[in-house]
Amino acid sequence: MTRIFGPPLLSLRFVPVWRRNLLVWRKLAIASVLGNLADPLIYVLGLGYGLGSILPEVGGVSYVTFLAAGMVCSSTMNTASFEAMYSAFSRMHVQRTWDAIMNTPVNLDDVVLAELVWAASKSFLSGLSILVVIWALGLSSSPLSFWVLVLTPLIGLTFGALGLAMTALAWNYDFFMYYFTLVMTPMMMLSGVFFPVEQLPAPFQAVAAVLPLRHAVELARPLLLGQVPAQVPLHFAVLLAYAGAGFYAAMILFRRRLLK
Amino acid sequence: MNGVALAAHNLRKRYDGQDVVADVSFGVAPGECYGLLGPNGAGKTTTLRLCLGLTDPDTGSVVLMQKPVPGEARAARLRVGVVPQMDNLDPDFTVTENLLVYGRYFGLGEGVIRDRIPQLLEFAGLSSRAASRIQALSGGMKRRLTLARALINDPDIVFMDEPTTGLDPQARHLIWERLKQLLAEGKTLVLTTHFMEEAERLCARLAIMDRGRFITEGSPRELIARHIEPHVVEVHGDGVMGWADGEAAKLASRLERSGDTVFCYATEPAPLLASLSSGEELRYLHRPANLEDVFLKLTGRELRD
Numbered sequence: 001m002t003r004i005f006g007p008p009l010l011s012l013r014f015v016p017v018w019r020r021n022l023l024v025w026r027k028l029a030i031a032s033v034l035g036n037l038a039d040p041l042i043y044v045l046g047l048g049y050g051l052g053s054i055l056p057e058v059g060g061v062s063y064v065t066f067l068a069a070g071m072v073c074s075s076t077m078n079t080a081s082f083e084a085m086y087s088a089f090s091r092m093h094v095q096r097t098w099d100a101i102m103n104t105p106v107n108l109d110d111v112v113l114a115e116l117v118w119a120a121s122k123s124f125l126s127g128l129s130i131l132v133v134i135w136a137l138g139l140s141s142s143p144l145s146f147w148v149l150v151l152t153p154l155i156g157l158t159f160g161a162l163g164l165a166m167t168a169l170a171w172n173y174d175f176f177m178y179y180f181t182l183v184m185t186p187m188m189m190l191s192g193v194f195f196p197v198e199q200l201p202a203p204f205q206a207v208a209a210v211l212p213l214r215h216a217v218e219l220a221r222p223l224l225l226g227q228v229p230a231q232v233p234l235h236f237a238v239l240l241a242y243a244g245a246g247f248y249a250a251m252i253l254f255r256r257r258l259l260k
Numbered sequence: 261m262n263g264v265a266l267a268a269h270n271l272r273k274r275y276d277g278q279d280v281v282a283d284v285s286f287g288v289a290p291g292e293c294y295g296l297l298g299p300n301g302a303g304k305t306t307t308l309r310l311c312l313g314l315t316d317p318d319t320g321s322v323v324l325m326q327k328p329v330p331g332e333a334r335a336a337r338l339r340v341g342v343v344p345q346m347d348n349l350d351p352d353f354t355v356t357e358n359l360l361v362y363g364r365y366f367g368l369g370e371g372v373i374r375d376r377i378p379q380l381l382e383f384a385g386l387s388s389r390a391a392s393r394i395q396a397l398s399g400g401m402k403r404r405l406t407l408a409r410a411l412i413n414d415p416d417i418v419f420m421d422e423p424t425t426g427l428d429p430q431a432r433h434l435i436w437e438r439l440k441q442l443l444a445e446g447k448t449l450v451l452t453t454h455f456m457e458e459a460e461r462l463c464a465r466l467a468i469m470d471r472g473r474f475i476t477e478g479s480p481r482e483l484i485a486r487h488i489e490p491h492v493v494e495v496h497g498d499g500v501m502g503w504a505d506g507e508a509a510k511l512a513s514r515l516e517r518s519g520d521t522v523f524c525y526a527t528e529p530a531p532l533l534a535s536l537s538s539g540e541e542l543r544y545l546h547r548p549a550n551l552e553d554v555f556l557k558l559t560g561r562e563l564r565d
Contacts, residue, residue, distance in 0.1 A: 003316055003330075013365075013367070016361070016364035016365050016367075017365070019361075019364065020350070020361050020364075023353070023357065023361065024350075024352040024353075027352065095348065095350070095351060096344075096346060096348035097348060097350060099344060099346075099348050100344065100348040100349075100350075100362070101365055102314060103312065103314075103337070103340075103342035103344065104337060104362070104365035104366055104413075105334045105335070105337045105338050105365065105366060105367065106365050107334060259314065259315055259316070260275070260315060
């Protein structure tokens with residue numbers, strides 16, 4: 001029992017597992033970066049300029065500028081979620097890569113930690129590539145926008161941990177569709193990615209207040225606009241709390257599944 | 261290395277109220293090849309997982325390479341190689357990359373691993389395939405690479421879960437030859453199998469498992485001598501059942517029927533053979549008893565899936 005519910009046993013043995021994922025990524029790096037860019041770019045250009053051209057200012061700035069911050073957050077969220085769900089599930093269940101690794105001195109806890117750190121690493125790369133586009137389009141010119149690079153791996157840890165908990169429960173890829181359609185899509189609508197949360201009815205605003213993506217957006221948007229965000233410790237604490245709780249839940253679920 | 265390489269004591273593991281492994285105790289000496297035989301679902305793989313510390317026993321204890329498992333399983337596994345039942349080579353990597361990445365999991369330095377790779381590729385007969393992708397390998401090549409991968413840390417003991425299942429005879433014989441080579445180098449092997457020929461060729465000692473329990477343990481010859489008559493006459497053809505009920509029942513010490521074949525077990529086969537040569541329509545095969553006869557006697561002939 002202690003083995004199932006005990007705190008995660010973390011060690012540096014996770015590093016070779018992280019390097020394994022990095023080596024795979026390097027083989028497909030160009031396609032991966034293009035994939036990271038295409039989706040947010042389509043939204044920023046399509047919605048931002050298309051929809052933006054018929055909208056007045058949103059939140060005091062042009063719509064495309066408003067949307068850019070939302071896209072940084074939702075794209076890093078998506079990157080971490082995909083990595084922690086589809087890719088990790090492939091390695092765990094389809095390719096049995098985890099089984100092979102656990103026959104060595106690397107423990108399950110190390111493997112799960114490696115997957116989490118890897119998801120956060122990919123989030124960072126995804127966030128960086130979008131930021132480069134934002135800077136190139138002139139949508140943000142403040143030095144404060146560099147702080148978003150610190151934020152992206154934190155978003156990655158949060159949604160990577162939640163995604164891993166889903167993976168621990170999944171028996172096929174279809175399972176992840178529930179999470180995407182029932183959790184992630186509504187969260188994007190409620191978190192101020194596409195429009196200000198203040199547009200929502202009061203009960204929805206109350207829900208939005210506890211969503212991790214909302215807190216990520218609350219940090220990213222002012223930073224891109226060159227302002228210091230309000231309540232920085234609160235937003236960090238919420239993201240870290242989701243990351244910690246998600247990781248611990250994932251750990252328990254993976255142990256029950258794989259060490260029984 | 262002194263003492264025992266692996267000692268399991270009174271292992272028990274239950275899933276859903278059913279014993280998958282029950283009262284299993286055994287020891288493996290350094291340099292020995294020890295076999296776990298049993299039909300599908302006998303508990304062989306679970307026993308291996310318990311020995312490696314990949315799952316906790318409900319009761320009982322394991323000492324692997326002088327380390328208590330699961331307590332110090334990580335330290336124990338530094339000295340262990342594992343060939344799993346299902347191939348789980350990394351499909352995104354080449355042959356060489358598979359070995360390199362696997363060596364890192366043991367904390368080995370890049371230089372140490374790169375020095376070992378050529379020897380391991382030669383051992384596996386894959387020297388010309390170093391840069392091949394895994395998808396381009398045949399089943400036999402994949403198995404050999406999996407064996408080479410299990411040796412990347414130069415282990416003292418290698419666990420193999422059905423190492424030749426699904427291979428053609430050529431590939432199987434090559435694996436057997438390599439395993440004998442490892443034994444000659446002084447490595448300890450623990451393997452599960454349901455190929456009796458494999459067990460007879462490789463294992464100094466083996467245990468037959470069924471329904472989670474050890475039924476018997478010993479060298480292949482001891483098991484044959486202990487459990488079964490030395491001669492077997494397999495008989496089939498029209499009228500075989502009548503012959504079995506009549507003459508054979510008197511001449512053989514034991515009879516087994518399977519489909520339309522009668523297996524006659526005897527210490528002295530001459531009277532049986534004489535009886536058969538007078539009956540024209542019966543066809544027969546006379547052979548020495550082997551491990552498979554022991555296995556089938558102890559675990560029964562009905563299907564297990």
